[in-house]
Amino acid sequence: MMEKSDKSIKKILAIKDVTQCEATGLMLEKARKDGVKLAFDRAAEMKACPIGAESACCKMCYMGPCRLNARDPYSKVGVCGATIDTIQSRNLARMVASGSAAHNDHGMAVLELFKGVASGTITDYSIKDPYKLEALCVELEIEIAGMSIQEMALALAAELEKTYTQTEGEIPFIKRVPAKTLETWRKLDIVPRGAMIEVMGIMSRTHMGCDQHYKNMTKAISRTALADGWGGSMVATELGDIMFGTPSPVQADVNFGVLKKDHVNVIVHGHEPNLFESMLASVNDPALTQIARDKGAKGINLVGMCCSGAEMMSRHGVPHAGNFMSTEAVMVTGAVDAMAVDIQCIQQGLVKTADFYKTHLITTNPRCHIEGARHIEFEEHTPRACTDEIITLAIARFANRGVEVDIPQIVNKGIHGFSHEYINYMLGGTFRGGYAPLNDNIINGRIRGVAGVVGCVNPRVKQDWVHVELVKELIKNDVLVIQTGCSQISLAKEGLLVPEAAYLAGPGLREVCEAVGMPPILGLGSCVDNTRILMAATAMVKQGGLGDSIADLPVAGAAPEWMSEKAVAIGQYFVASGVYTVFGVGFPTVKNTKFHELLFGGLEDQGLGKWGVTPDPYEMAAMMIAHIDKKRQELGIDKSRERVLMDMATRRELAL
Numbered sequence: 001m002m003e004k005s006d007k008s009i010k011k012i013l014a015i016k017d018v019t020q021c022e023a024t025g026l027m028l029e030k031a032r033k034d035g036v037k038l039a040f041d042r043a044a045e046m047k048a049c050p051i052g053a054e055s056a057c058c059k060m061c062y063m064g065p066c067r068l069n070a071r072d073p074y075s076k077v078g079v080c081g082a083t084i085d086t087i088q089s090r091n092l093a094r095m096v097a098s099g100s101a102a103h104n105d106h107g108m109a110v111l112e113l114f115k116g117v118a119s120g121t122i123t124d125y126s127i128k129d130p131y132k133l134e135a136l137c138v139e140l141e142i143e144i145a146g147m148s149i150q151e152m153a154l155a156l157a158a159e160l161e162k163t164y165t166q167t168e169g170e171i172p173f174i175k176r177v178p179a180k181t182l183e184t185w186r187k188l189d190i191v192p193r194g195a196m197i198e199v200m201g202i203m204s205r206t207h208m209g210c211d212q213h214y215k216n217m218t219k220a221i222s223r224t225a226l227a228d229g230w231g232g233s234m235v236a237t238e239l240g241d242i243m244f245g246t247p248s249p250v251q252a253d254v255n256f257g258v259l260k261k262d263h264v265n266v267i268v269h270g271h272e273p274n275l276f277e278s279m280l281a282s283v284n285d286p287a288l289t290q291i292a293r294d295k296g297a298k299g300i301n302l303v304g305m306c307c308s309g310a311e312m313m314s315r316h317g318v319p320h321a322g323n324f325m326s327t328e329a330v331m332v333t334g335a336v337d338a339m340a341v342d343i344q345c346i347q348q349g350l351v352k353t354a355d356f357y358k359t360h361l362i363t364t365n366p367r368c369h370i371e372g373a374r375h376i377e378f379e380e381h382t383p384r385a386c387t388d389e390i391i392t393l394a395i396a397r398f399a400n401r402g403v404e405v406d407i408p409q410i411v412n413k414g415i416h417g418f419s420h421e422y423i424n425y426m427l428g429g430t431f432r433g434g435y436a437p438l439n440d441n442i443i444n445g446r447i448r449g450v451a452g453v454v455g456c457v458n459p460r461v462k463q464d465w466v467h468v469e470l471v472k473e474l475i476k477n478d479v480l481v482i483q484t485g486c487s488q489i490s491l492a493k494e495g496l497l498v499p500e501a502a503y504l505a506g507p508g509l510r511e512v513c514e515a516v517g518m519p520p521i522l523g524l525g526s527c528v529d530n531t532r533i534l535m536a537a538t539a540m541v542k543q544g545g546l547g548d549s550i551a552d553l554p555v556a557g558a559a560p561e562w563m564s565e566k567a568v569a570i571g572q573y574f575v576a577s578g579v580y581t582v583f584g585v586g587f588p589t590v591k592n593t594k595f596h597e598l599l600f601g602g603l604e605d606q607g608l609g610k611w612g613v614t615p616d617p618y619e620m621a622a623m624m625i626a627h628i629d630k631k632r633q634e635l636g637i638d639k640s641r642e643r644v645l646m647d648m649a650t651r652r653e654l655a656l
């Protein structure tokens with residue numbers, strides 16, 4: 001017994017090796033002293049299963065589970081005869097199905113809310129951006145002449161519902177896809193019909209003894225992923241903007257220092273905007289504020305985490321405490337009076353941590369209860385019933401905290417909220433909105449290309465470090481970086497989401513940033529807001545001068561510390577859209593197999609993008625930059641870049 005626990009202590013890693021986030025590190029240290037284990041420690045104790053890590057095992061039926069040998073992948077087959085390519089393509093397909101289902105389920109909830117608002121049955125939310133509503137109707141070719149706002153909203157809802165329920169044809173947002181990209185999709189038969197049928201299709205074809213050709217499976221994988229990016233996620237972003245406002249740059253504070261010892265602290269962690277929006281209404285309710293004051297608090301402090309936090313920060317400047325790997329650590333401060341969660345990325349480990357530090361952990365969504373957590377269901381017809389009760393619980397806990405409060409006083413200010421619409425405006429100004437200045441600066445070589453750096457944090461690698469090093473390396477090489485999700489928070493905590501960060505950029509990118517007054521790293525919002533990146537890429541193609549399809553653009557994507565199935569779905573929809581996408585940590589395939597080669601090369605030959613993988617941020621940057629340079633060369637704009645660099649050198653010489 002003794003020996004066992006000694007061993008487990010030895011496995012615990014030094015704090016500086018598991019996180020770059022100072023506040024999280026301090027709280028991890030405190031948790032260890034308090035005898036509380038966080039995911040960092042659990043990861044050290046739980047070695048990743050090496051067979052599963054490479055997807056060399058199958059448990060699709062009970063003749064197995066079957067394990068193949070990743071070192072010699074074609075030496076064995078499963079009991080049914082399934083090959084390594086069948087097994088790993090089925091496994092990846094199910095990851096994508098789950099990830100796509102998660103985003104589509106979220107998007108469908110946003111649609112239901114929108115329908116309620118449009119029909120007047122839900123009254124706590126309204127239409128904040130009627131211009132975007134109208135623009136979207138026009139884009140989707142909905143006849144709107146003479147329609148009221150309400151009628152337009154109902155018509156748009158009916159159209160967008162097809163994203164999920166349609167069983168044949170093409171989902172509505174396919175109308176936005178650049179023509180040549182769409183032509184490739186049609187040729188390859190990967191245009192999604194509707195999210196439900198695509199996800200159902202994957203679950204059916206991955207059943208034992210069904211689709212056993214990795215190439216055919218890969219088509220279904222792409223179709224299901226595209227039903228996420230151009231489907232459910234895009235609906236979530238667009239309808240969210242219409243109801244809650246389209247983001248434009250706003251200053252926001254990030255890090256544990258946003259918690260206030262003398263306030264009632266309430267954290268919202270999850271993914272859907274409605275819970276958070278109503279929570280915002282509750283904390284601004286004078287009656288509740290008065291109760292908090294009566295209990296000795298200076299006020300109620302509402303703070304976000306993870307994706308709904310990133311979304312609220314982008315729209316309203318609500319402070320953000322940190323990303324996924326900080327959700328347990330933040331409770332170690334003792335300052336969190338309540339943490340309300342909805343769906344996705346809610347670690348079950350939160351229950352124990354909340355118990356120890358006497359934080360109210362409250363689940364609110366019918367799809368996500370957690371054993372040991374209190375459940376107060378959020379109902380959008382009467383949302384305040386739930387959010388007011390949470391605030392009341394938090395106030396009671398504040399009055400009687402009963403634990404030591406220790407908040408790392410670290411706050412990083414940054415600018416967030418660069419929606420696709422705002423980028424359009426920022427670059428062109430009111431009269432000349434458009435992507436011409438971006439394309440021009442890419443063509444003349446000041447900007448080398450654009451990289452989307454997104455996704456999770458993962459305790460298998462040092463928290464935030466891979467994101468930060470990768471992004472610094474990219475901007476140093478004149479690559480403009482756009483960000484979402486937990487990755488955006490990693491860079492925000494590094495203090496780099498500010499125009500002043502331009503000093504870290506290469507000379508060309510710096511010049512553009514200084515002229516426009518923008519940061520070299522643009523924060524776009526939550527993970528469903530990756531669709532803003534799709535729209536930016538589409539705008540670049542439509543602007544002209546950089547090829548005819550997304551696959552022609554000098555762009556690349558990365559999820560350096562990914563962990564979730566949603567990340568795999570996102571990666572695959574970027575790849576299928578034409579983007580070279582690199583994952584850190586590792587990738588669930590076996591190298592030197594036909595399926596792996598298809599994902600990491602063959603898809604590009606078909607006119608799509610391709611995957612890459614490396615845990616090393618510098619190698620990752622080099623891979624992405626090499627790809628960008630290859631695209632520049634294919635576009636014939638590699639020459640202009642050399643010229644600009646010479647110009648800069650000459651100018652510097654002159655200055656000396």
Ligand code: XCC
Pocket residue numbers: 271306307323324344345454455456457485486487526527563564566567
């Ligand atoms: Fe989850 Fe969205 Fe990943 Fe963060 S980035 S760990 S999915 S919260 Ni989306």
Ligand code: SF4
Pocket residue numbers: 058059060061062063064065066077078079080081082087208209
């Ligand atoms: Fe094994 Fe085939 Fe069953 Fe998979 S489907 S567990 S490979 S027998």
